[in-house]
Amino acid sequence: MSGSKPDILWSPHHPDRYVICDSELGLYRIGPACSAETKAGTLPLSVDTAATLLAINSDTPYMKCVAWYPKHEPECLLAVGQANGRVVLTSLGQSHNSKCKELMGKEFIPKHARQCNTLAWNPHDSNWLAAGLDKHRADFSVLIWDISRQSSPDASVAAEKIRLSAVDVDSGSVVTKPLYELGQNDACLSLCWLPRDQKLLLAGMHRNLAIFDLRNTSQKTFVNTKAIQGVTVDPHFHDRVASFFEGQVAIWDLRKFEKPVLTLTEQPKPLTKVAWCPTRTGLLATLTRDSNVIRLYDMQHTPTPIGDETEPTVIERSVRPCDSQLGSFAWHPSAQNRMVVVSAANRVMTDFTVFERISLAWSSSADLTWACGRHLYDCTEDGAGEGAESAIEKDIATKMRQRAQSRYGHDTTQVWRNHLLAGGDDAQLKSLWYDLFYILWRPENPDLKLQGNKQALVYSGIKDIVKVSSGETSDSRRCWSGSERPASALRYHSEERSLALRLCGWTSQAGGAGGGPEVDAEPFLLSLEQGREWQRAAAVALFNLDIRRAIQLLHKGATTDKGDLNLSVVAMALSGYTDERNSLWREMCSSLRSQLRNPYLLVMFAFLTSEPGSYDGVLYESSVAVRDRVAFACMFLNDTQLPRYIEKLTNELKEAGNLEGILLTGLTRDGVDLMESYVDRTGDVQTASFCMLRGSPGDVVKDSRVQGWIENYRHLLDAWRFWHKRAEFDIHRGKLDPSSKPLAQVFVSCNFCGKSISYSCSSVPHQGRGFSQYGVSGSPTKSKVTSCPGCRKPLPRCALCLMNMGTPVSNCQGLGKSEEKGDPARENKLAQFNNWFTWCHNCRHGGHAGHMLGWFRDHTECPVSACTCKCMQLDTTGNLVPSDSV
């Protein structure tokens, strides 16, 4: 600290107080920033904190260095070293106790006046104050004062003292005789007491670092070096010391004091301050002149003897607490990595925290945990976005978890309902599950049943269906319904086109597969009406050449509650339709069409105004659902146009991973390609697994990508501890892909004859079912088997009820009370489970599953007396509970 360059000192005892010293001393209290920013007297230090000036002391001019008294009482006593070498005790604030009053203003005066460079209170004996001075001929430069010592009656000095000080003091407050005098014929630039021993003082002398031992002042340990400024001991490793010279910092190990253990990269400007972080090991902060950054050295090791041979790892970082050039900084004594910095000019202060390396860890449930400093932070995705937050999309992992809980994918009868189980808010999933619904739907009427090869076609999607349709297509020019005028559009028919329309959902499931020219769109229109999809319904009606119905639908849409009145206007426009080429109606429609927002209204007018055979305005309106565009194409594109259009659309959708495209690709390799881009984009292996399991087991399901999705999904369920869901999924999978059924892993064999006890009961060696015969099986007439069917010897006994296995469990101890009355089918299943065999793989004891579960709920050891096996703890997951419900 030289001239008016500021310095900062934290209070040793008040974590919220510090002193800034430049030309005067200012005591500040740091606190939370008030909401009223302009609160008088506070200075903002950061977003959250502000400082209040508590006291100012300008009694001590020519300040060169300051040190805060380390004891709790008196709490605000400071030693000030002055340019003339004197050390003055002074205080800030009003509440002076008697001891403080006694010490206040006390002066310690060296024999010869020269600058006082540094001050250090002894941390053990707080009466000892070491002062380092410039050289004065052969005089001593390190003086240790005892502040409790009474004054020496040196009149001349006392007189000078009175002249210099404004404070009214008696001569008792001047001390001229130090306790110790060290460093003769030398200069002292920095000082620090060694925490190892209260009598050891480390001093940065003119050309060396010296350790003075006060027990024997004639001896000192020293090492010649230029790095003699700012000596400071690492508060975490008392043998580690930092000192500096110009732009270079040297790190010393006092146990091997001969040379620095490390010198840090030189900085271009001279250093002004070097300080160890008190809250963190191995972190050293340095500041150079005219700089706005603090350079940090993170010494990532502890100085252990083994560390000597290797170069320690040091990570360098620069932090910029504020924009202005920095005067000084001070680490907070207890708050982690926190410091206050003060600018070189104007005393601008900033409260600043150096951020630590943050380590990150995702948990399986999509929570993120990170460690920083000594704390852990747990971060999670916020709950369901309500209303306004609907723009915020949840992560797919969260979605898949929720969907697994709602049994998404498991509705095998009303397949389309799965999109509702997924939340019902995803258009692509809706489209996908409707596609699957139509694909999987089997007509009950045998007349409508498709031939074998046609049924296979259904799986392969519209793209393949339209490919084979050439040759049998008929076309017809129909009349507008209810009018004699023939429509300009040619309408194409074939069996395949009808099938495609059925897959698009445009024709009723009960009819239409016959390929007749009359397509009954009415059931579809009614369902759209029910769903209040007025515009879409009107468009479908129009494409079926029924303008009247379209107008009626639009009217209905306009008049139903909260209806859009504009629909009436559109209906009006529609009613004026004329197929004359150059009519005003056409002209206006073509120009005003672009103003319509609703894509279905848009395509209606596009259709009406387009030339026959060229319907790009409809076909490439990407806001219209793929199924509607495809259905339209199947009606109005000829045999050359149609496959080309479908091919093009398929490729687009495949590339985008748009699930609407499954309609075109079906559950084929093409479909797997499409699903692959969807999974790439979303990570939704759940939908991919459930969807592709519906494909043909030989081809699609065996695709390595599909197997990969399925395995990944099962792993996710495992990691989420959704073990019941995992089991349900495996059952579901086994039904659709019997080859995926795992082989039986456990067989129960008789102790006497060695035969499997289920084998002989069952003609088919299907192990999975064998056990049911040993339980109640819900059938009271069935005989209970308590002996081996092979040799008739009794089965082993349950370790708890001591009955032979095969005897049904009378009262289900294993069941919790909460489950007492429930679904009878479910109860029956659980009762069966209670009768199952179970045993410990280690001690081989066991019995009825229900009994065992009950026992281990309260015990850790095996129920067999004298057996100390901790059966349940052998399994690492034994004490985990599934996080899903059955």
Place this chain on the structure above:
Amino acid sequence: TVMQVSVINTVDTSHEDMIHDAQMDYYGTRLATCSSDRTVKIFDVRNGGQILVADLRGHEGPVWQVAWAHPMYGNILASCSYDRKVIVWKEENGSWDKMYEYTGHESSMNSVCWGPYDFGLILACGSSDGAISLLTFTGEQQWDVKKISNAHTIGCNAVSWAPAVVPGSLVDQPSGQKPNYVKRFVSGGCDNLVKLWKEEDGQWKEDQKLEAHSDWVRDVGWAPSIGLPTSTIASCSQDGRVFIWTCEDPTGNTWTPKLLHKFVDVVWHVSWSITGNILAVSGGDNKVTLWKESMDGQWACISDVSKGQGAVSSITDTQQSEQ
């Protein structure tokens, strides 16, 4: 798109010094932490709680990293330390003990990572001496040690395994036979390089050398594969940059970097979410940011979680120049 996240819990771990790593086990029920205080602690974090269940002492220096093995091998945790040791801990009958101690390096052990369970119990460890060791449990308390000397000059900072991918189709595998997995991992080091390693005929060979960073690579993360043929790796560095490396080439030879972002301060860590579609990045600016690839292949910051607050905003350069 923006993701709404917030800090729900802040816990003092009772570590006496800085924590260097925290890792959640497979089921998300236990959290292991390690610190400069030379200890490893295990917390039970079920039901939102945080109960200390084990305090593992055995290291003689700061412990840099911990890693959980797949639960099918039991409750096994590996830790690595400045003391040049890697310790494998195992829980048996409710108590944690040393299962194996590896002291085959000459300098600080910086990173440990268990391979996918399909590869068996195999641990990769990177050291400041520049070498990487691969420890494979062969049963009967035996471990097979393979060492890649001079993997990174000056030191290796991070290792991360590739997910288990079988070359070719699953259908072609003879049933019942163990599939022939290609074992690969990625490492990052003080030579500013990201390197890929591959096992061929039981030997580890350098497969790729990825150059883009201009300072020490601090962390690397191979994204979990959700059934994609594409491989993705994230790397971050002292130079403030995060790169996403992708390889669409089935032979695995062409890797292209894409700069995710240039931060002002060092970037410490990168971590992929369980499905691999969100990347968490932590930097010296004390921010944890979450990144997601958009439809058009661009990486966008979807969340920005400053410590202790759940501020969500898109990251801008002005915000970052705070320091």
